[in-house]
Amino acid sequence: MATPPNRPAGLPAWNIPTAEARARFLAALKPDSHGLVAAIAQAHGTGEVLMLAWMNAEAVEETLATGRVTYYSRSRKGLWRKGETSGQVQHLIDLRLDCDGDALLAIVHQDGVACHTGRRSCFSWGLREDSVAPLEPVLADPATLYGKPG
């Protein structure tokens, strides 16, 4: 029942599950033919749906064992420790499994913003006045988040 290091004060504890418990969770998953399950991140407290990404078994294991959310990047074909580059870490509050075992819901404390555009949530566009328009403001400069020249 260790707790993760570098966890912001005031968050509910993430009691790291035992190796046996993590193995039970992994055994309940039904990954697709690529070995992946979909993973939704939802903000603790506000309930905002932040993003949708993918996890393989290694990412799920690392997420449970560290209390920080790790995805699998399909484009980079490797583990994607959310916030490793941008600092926008997701601290795990709970990891829920759906009825089919092929999708996860990570309840998280999001440091800063989830979206690479600098918006809080990736789901920030919708139809307004017959056009697809951004619905949410840019809160962080992507050039700063990713260290690219502005």
Next chain:
Amino acid sequence: MATPPNRPAGLPAWNIPTAEARARFLAALKPDSHGLVAAIAQAHGTGEVLMLAWMNAEAVEETLATGRVTYYSRSRKGLWRKGETSGQVQHLIDLRLDCDGDALLAIVHQDGVACHTGRRSCFSWGLREDSVAPLEPVLADPATLYGKPG
């Protein structure tokens, strides 16, 4: 700017977008190699994440044009008008697009329960005391929802 029929009283209006607006929304999608985008349903008001399913272009078009959520069933290989069998309809409040165009967030009014197990949300399992356990109660009898012998 028609509104859908059979919409429960008290819901925010769904002003059916014009055919041109729906075409613009569809043009912003980047479906996968199977022609699908992931679609998350979130409950209006409470913010509960209810389910994750898939939509093809036809399902997105029908959802926007009717104000009732239609998915694409990968197992049945056809449109899945949520609630058609079970009565557990999802009335559309907003349909949001993510930064990559490959995932949607449907904000919905859920009639009854979203999960085929009779739970409000499909994301109703998690690790408790080292085991994968149901976290939410069964609110509706699946045998009643789907007309199967109990």
